[in-house]
Amino acid sequence: MAKKKEMIVPLLPLRGLLVYPTMVLHLDVGREKSVQALEKAxxxxxxxxxxxxKDAAIDNPEEEDIYQIGTLSRVKQMLKLPNGTIRVLVEGLSRGEITNFYDHDEYVSVQVKITEDPTKRDIEEEALMRSLLDYFEQYIKLSKKVSAETYATISDIEEPGRMADLIASHLPLKMKEKQDILEIFNVKERLNKLISIINNEREVLNLEKKIGQRVKRSMERTQKEYYLREQMKAIQKELGDKEGKTGEVSTLKGKIEEAGMPQSVKETALKELDRYEKIPSSxxxxxxxxxxIEWLISLPWTKATEDQLDIKHSEKVxxxxHYGLDKVKERVLEYLAVQKLTQSLKGPILCLVGPPGVGKTSLARSIAKSLNRxxxxxxxxxxxxxxxxxxxxRTYVGAMPGRVIQGMxxxxxxxxxxLLDEIDKMSSDFRGDPSAAMLEVLDPEQNHNFSDHYIEEPYDLSKVMFIATANNLSTIPGPLLDRMEVITIAGYTEVEKVHIAKDHLLPKQMEEHGLTKGNMQLRExxxxxLIRMYTREAGVRNLERQLATLSRKTAKLIVSEEQNKVIITEKRLEELLGKPKFRYGQAEIEDQVGVVTGLAYTAFGGDTLSIEVSVVPGKGKLLLTGKLGDVMKESAQAAFSYIRSRASEFNIDPEFNEKNDIHIHVPEGAVPKDGPSAGIxxxxxLVSALTGRAVRKEVGMTGxxxxxxxxxxxxxxxEKSLSAHRAGLKTIIAPKENEKDLDDIPESVRNDLKYILVSHLDEVLKHALVGEKK
Structure with a gap:
């Protein structure tokens, strides 16, 4: 009879592992509760x-997640590893069944009923032990996975329970089957169960051997790859398995045939499929x-959408x-017209350049919609x-195609x-220059044979309509820029912003915030x-944010039942959004000496720039402040030298530079400023400050x-004209050679501004300065 006793001991849950009595093995313990249980033990x-x-994936097992039957064990050694885990050497002692479960927060202990196998054996157990050893010996000869030394050690064991557990530990069983054997307390039942399992394993091994011999006899050729493939087929046939690698290869082959690949690519795909079939899955x-192979199958090779060649429909979409943006729309309609006449046309490569928020990305989406692509x-x-x-x-680990192929x-x-968004934001380092790689993508003469390092087969990009977007052309390399048709999208005028807000932005925000025309109205x-005093931008992104703020505040008023309908007037606007953030118009309030309004162009559109000059007694220093770049510093030096050379004509003391310090300052010193347009x-x-003549307040200039x-x-x-218009200037002095650019300026802006085109500084001074020369 088996001996039974009860005791309370710490519990160590095992994941994917089982310990039989008499087994000695190493465990790695890392979970906090398990470490505490070990220290308690x-x-x-x-x-x-x-x-x-029961489930190895559970990190914090509860009582129901653990098998009730386990092994009482002795901890023989503990070793802390550098990675924080503990390596433990344990020895299984005897079977036990959990009767109570105690959770102490730091660790778990259990009350266990211990059952020890009897040491004496009767005649029936003796017979079962001999049968088990005999079957185990035959199994060893067939499988060759257990050494002869292991068999010799097992054959010397006299206790039947210990022999059964040791043999079970050497069999290739699933965790559930191992647990089933552990749960058999009766030694005779355990011996019978093992005899049955080994007998089944022996039959499987014999069948494998028979299959191998049958395949070998049927083979005329003796190549190793062919033998392995035939053996796999024979095993699948014997097991009735139709879903193995053969079925998978057949499915992939059908997909390759249906993918519509060019013949050369198809041959490559089939060649790779043949290699895949021969290589083991492991x-x-x-x-x-x-x-x-799956990348080749998933790429579009012939599938195309039919273009919507109705120009009126496309124009309507x-x-x-989008309101405005006539140049881009005109270019798209021209493309459609030519395609309708020729029935074939390489995709154009457009580059939309403009400040953030003017709708470059959304315009590309609309172009796709209008073309039905x-x-x-x-x-x-x-x-x-x-x-x-x-x-x-493909030789690299984790290799994958580039973004172009992924996009296709x-x-x-x-x-x-x-859409190639933000093409001006690419950079280069020791890993190569991506802008150079884009040359082939965007060259209509080359991109019908685009080569991706991963795909390694030519891919046709000539039918793709590429649209790039950028904020600044100066950062795009010349060769790349040469391959694109640049269309500049300047900032919007106030009139255009009003239309965009009324027709697009406000209805969108009202819908998103659950509002209707019945409970919210925004007066013109x-x-x-709102446009003039709460936003200062070329695009409409901040305008949309402010409209979203108004919608949220309106929604709050309605939900809190303070008002059923909110009508936003000029006065109400300040109540909802606070005091205006910007002063409408940046023009000077009165004519001033030594202060001129310049016009600048940045990545975010046009802007106005005040330039101040102060003349104080000194030793002839020229001070430049305001975080100026090299180009603006050189412009200041050139202007200073020119005035020195013409001092007498301007009625300026020829020795002014020796008696005075000249300080040139551009306000907003934290913002970098540079560019060749601040000379005049x-x-x-400088002339204004040195002569004491004031500069007209309504004049802005660039050149x-x-x-x-x-x-x-x-x-x-x-862009500079739009910023001048926003700033409330009335006159713009610009270079004579820029006369050609006047046609690009919106008519509403052009009508409000007076343009004076000049070719010499004398003309600038004539129109900019007030009063006569002193």
Missing amino acids: MMEEHIIFLATQ SAESAVIRNY LNED NFVRVSLGGVRDESEIRGHR KKAGTINPVF EALLK TIATA EITLRGRVLPIGGLK
Whole structure:
């Protein structure tokens, strides 16, 4: 009879592991409760109870997550490893059944009923032991996974229970089967169960051997790969398994046939599929090949959407989604017209350039909608690795195609509208220059054979309509810029912003905030004040945020039942949004000496720039402040030198530079300023300060100056004009050579401003300064 006794000991739950009595093995323990249980066991006779979890994935097992039957064990050694885990050497002592479960927060202890196997054996047990040893010996000869030394050790054991447990520990059983054997307390039942299991294993091994011999006899060729493939087929046939690798290869082959690949790509795919079939599933290369085949299958090779070649419909869609932006819309309609006549056209490569918030990305989406094409967007901001564009070679771990091929897979057709967002934000480092890799993508003469390092087969991008967006052209490399058709989108005028807010932004925000025209109205004069005094931007992003704020505040008033309908007037606008953030118009209130309003162009659109000059007694120092870049410093030096050379003509003391210090300052010193357009502004401010003549308050100017006083052309006149209009200026002095750019300026702005085109500084001074020369 088995001996039974009860005791309370700490519990150590095991994951994916089971310990039989008499077994000695190492465990790695890392969970906090398990570590505490071990430390408790070390203080109390080194005894601990080991029980296996039903689900190895559970980190904090409860009572119902652990098998009730486990093994009482002795902790023989403990060793703390560098990674924080503890390696323990344990020895199984005897079976036990949990009768009570005690959770002490730091660790868990259990009350266990211990059952020890009897040491004596009767005749029946003797017979069962001999049968079990005999079957185990035959199993060893067939499997060759257990050494002869292990068999010799087991055959010397005289206790039947101990022999059964040791043999069970050497069999390739699933965790549930091992637990079933552990739960058999009766030694005879345990011996019978093991005899049955080993007998089954023996039959399986015999069948495998028979299959191997049958395959070997049927083979005329003796290549190793062919033998392995035939053996696999024979095993699947014997087991009736139709879902093995053979079925998978057959499915992939059908997908390759249906993918519509070019013949050369199809041959490559079938060749790789043949390699995949020969390589064992356990090989790392097997997953790499399968991943490559699936990429080839998933790419669109022939699937295309049919273009909507109705120009009136396309024009209607573009006008519904965006107000203004006539140049871009015109270009898209031209593309459609040519395609309708020719029935085939390489996709144009447009580059929409403008400050943030003017609708570049949403316009690309509208173009896709008007053409009835799929739309895909890839952001290039911060990309600095060439492999991001061209992909990685398959020899690298974790290799994958570049963003272009990934985008084509996402698009699902060969003729999508493909948006390359923030193309000016790419950079380069030691991993290569991604902008150089983009040259092939965006070259209509090359992109019909685009080569991705991962795909390694030419892919046709010629039917794709690429649209790039950028804030600043100066950071785009020349060769890349040369491949794109640049369309500049300047900032919106006040009139355009009012239309956009009324037709697009306000209805969108009202819908998102659950409002209707019946419970919220924004008067036009309040909208105009919102645009002028609460936002200062080229686009409409901040305007949309302010409209969202108004919608939220309106929703709160309605929900709190303070009002059923909110009408927002100019006065109410200040109550809801606070005092105005900006002063409408940046023009000076009165004519001033030594202060000139200049016009600048930044990545965020046009802006006005006050330039101040102060003349104080000194030793001839020229001070430049306001965080000026090299170009503006050189402009100041050129203007200073020109005035010195013409001092007598301006009625300025020729020795003014030896008696006075000249301080040139551009306010907002925290903001970097640079660019070749402040020459005449600085020169005018210097002449004004040195002669005491005031500068007209309503005049803004832009232009570069030479040492001979000539005025050179500048860029961004449209953006600068919009900023001057916003600032309330009335007259703009600009270089004569920029006359061609006047046509780009919106008519509503052009009518409000007076343009004076000049070619020499004398003309600038004539129109800018008030009063006669002193």
